[in-house]
Amino acid sequence: xxxxxxxxxxxxxxxxxxxxxxxxxxxxxxxxxxxxxxxxxxxxxxxxxxxxxxxxxxxxxxxxxxxxxxxxxxxxxxxxxxxxxxxxxxxxxxxxxxxxxxxxxxxxxxxxxxxxxxxxxxxxxxxxxxxxxxxxxxxxxxxxxxxxxxxxxxxxxxxxxxxxxxxxxxxxxxxxxxxxxxxxxxxxxxxxxxxxxxxxxxxxxxxxxxxxxxxxxxxxxxxxxxxxxxxxxxxxxxxxxxxxxxxxxxxxxxxxxxxxxxxxxxxxxxxxxxxxxxxxxxxxxxxxxxxxxxxxxxxxxxxxxxxxxxxxxxxxxxxxxxxxxxxxxxxxxxxxxxxxxxxxxxxxxxxxxxxxxxxxxxxxxxxxxxxxxxxxxxxxxxxxxxxxxxxxxxxxxxxxxxxxxxxxxxxxxxxxxxxxxx
Numbered sequence: 001x002x003x004x005x006x007x008x009x010x011x012x013x014x015x016x017x018x019x020x021x022x023x024x025x026x027x028x029x030x031x032x033x034x035x036x037x038x039x040x041x042x043x044x045x046x047x048x049x050x051x052x053x054x055x056x057x058x059x060x061x062x063x064x065x066x067x068x069x070x071x072x073x074x075x076x077x078x079x080x081x082x083x084x085x086x087x088x089x090x091x092x093x094x095x096x097x098x099x100x101x102x103x104x105x106x107x108x109x110x111x112x113x114x115x116x117x118x119x120x121x122x123x124x125x126x127x128x129x130x131x132x133x134x135x136x137x138x139x140x141x142x143x144x145x146x147x148x149x150x151x152x153x154x155x156x157x158x159x160x161x162x163x164x165x166x167x168x169x170x171x172x173x174x175x176x177x178x179x180x181x182x183x184x185x186x187x188x189x190x191x192x193x194x195x196x197x198x199x200x201x202x203x204x205x206x207x208x209x210x211x212x213x214x215x216x217x218x219x220x221x222x223x224x225x226x227x228x229x230x231x232x233x234x235x236x237x238x239x240x241x242x243x244x245x246x247x248x249x250x251x252x253x254x255x256x257x258x259x260x261x262x263x264x265x266x267x268x269x270x271x272x273x274x275x276x277x278x279x280x281x282x283x284x285x286x287x288x289x290x291x292x293x294x295x296x297x298x299x300x301x302x303x304x305x306x307x308x309x310x311x312x313x314x315x316x317x318x319x320x321x322x323x324x325x326x327x328x329x330x331x332x333x334x335x336x337x338x339x340x341x342x343x344x345x346x347x348x349x350x351x352x353x354x355x356x357x358x359x360x361x362x363x364x365x366x367x368x369x370x371x372x373x374x375x376x377x378x379x380x381x382x383x384x385x386x387x388x389x390x391x392x393x394x395x396x397x398x399x400x401x402x403x404x405x406x407x408x409x410x411x412x413x414x415x416x417x418x419x420x421x422x
Contacts, residue, residue: 004170107120
């Protein structure tokens with residue numbers, strides 16, 4: 001008997017018919033003798049609907065001002081889908097029970113709308129599993145030390161599922177989505193994109209951080225830290241598909257690099273159109289300037305991505321970085337109000353019409369000329385590179401947003417990702 005965690009996204013839970021199909025699938029696994037824990041997202045569109053209501057009531061709201069209430073509100077979406085799934089399972093003759101995050105409890109810090117999991121008490125869940133029940137736990141949420149409901153941010157249900165699997169030392173965590181695995185890139189941009197049978201944890205971590213929407217980055221971090229066996233597969237296959245076939249479908253995230261994987265120099269192309277660039281011009285070129293700028297941004301709980309500092313001229317330099325587009329206005333206001341007056345910089349410029357395109361592959365460690373090949377491919381398409389960021393297994397470029405799809409298609413072809421692996 002294995003302990004299996006299933007996670008279902010909002011599209012998979014998007015209607016009563018789909019919830020019923022999820023219940024049938026989960027019941028199939030339970031009847032095969034597995035202990036089952038299920039982490040569902042809110043029904044598709046529900047979180048946006050709820051937060052839209054809040055925006056109507058407070059158009060100028062900020063997460064810092066209304067964070068606690070936004071979390072109270074948003075958490076109800078997952079509570080509804082969890083209860084509905086429990087009801088559907090009971091309709092299938094399976095004894096089941098649903099819990100909100102605070103009932104488990106899943107304990108987090110107090111960073112409202114972006115909370116991080118600190119611990120999970122699994123005693124209550126294990127008791128239910130021992131009694132033969134399917135346990136359903138709300139994704140996306142937890143409770144802080146003061147007893148307030150918190151949420152983990154967009155995509156947080158993935159993180160919840162992997163964290164539960166890690167805490168309970170599950171045999172495997174299956175992430176059911178509206179796609180049937182991890183692809184070399186988004187098939188909607190490149191129809192020739194291929195599904196990968198396996199992808200290394202490091203590659204998946206880079207892809208998630210670079211804009212791939214298949215898995216949320218914190219869920220991949222959890223999986224890597226606690227060595228949680230993770231598989232991405234589709235919830236839209238027939239629920240009564242053979243269990244052995246289903247258990248081997250999709251894409252497996254592995255923790256060992258085998259010889260076959262090392263043959264692929266580049267495994268995938270990731271992209272993110274939710275980027276914005278901010279440049280602080282005329283900055284005094286002296287120690288501590290980077291901290292002076294980015295420290296204030298970090299204190300505001302704003303994540304910074306690509307960073308570049310130009311060569312100094314006449315004791316002055318320009319400092320540029322990217323943030324999520326949703327944080328752009330807040331970051332600019334913060335810099336103008338708190339940083340610029342004390343910094344002695346001349347001005348701040350911004351650009352919300354950019355995107356980031358990246359190549360990822362563990363084979364880049366042992367091959368030279370990969371970045372040069374990427375830059376040549378973009379040059380041949382007349383695409384100008386504004387910023388560059390690299391790591392051991394990826395190279396990212398910031399370019400004009402209007403060239404994003406052209407860049408992805410060109411790079412996918414240049415690195416032969418439309419060709420089946422040997």
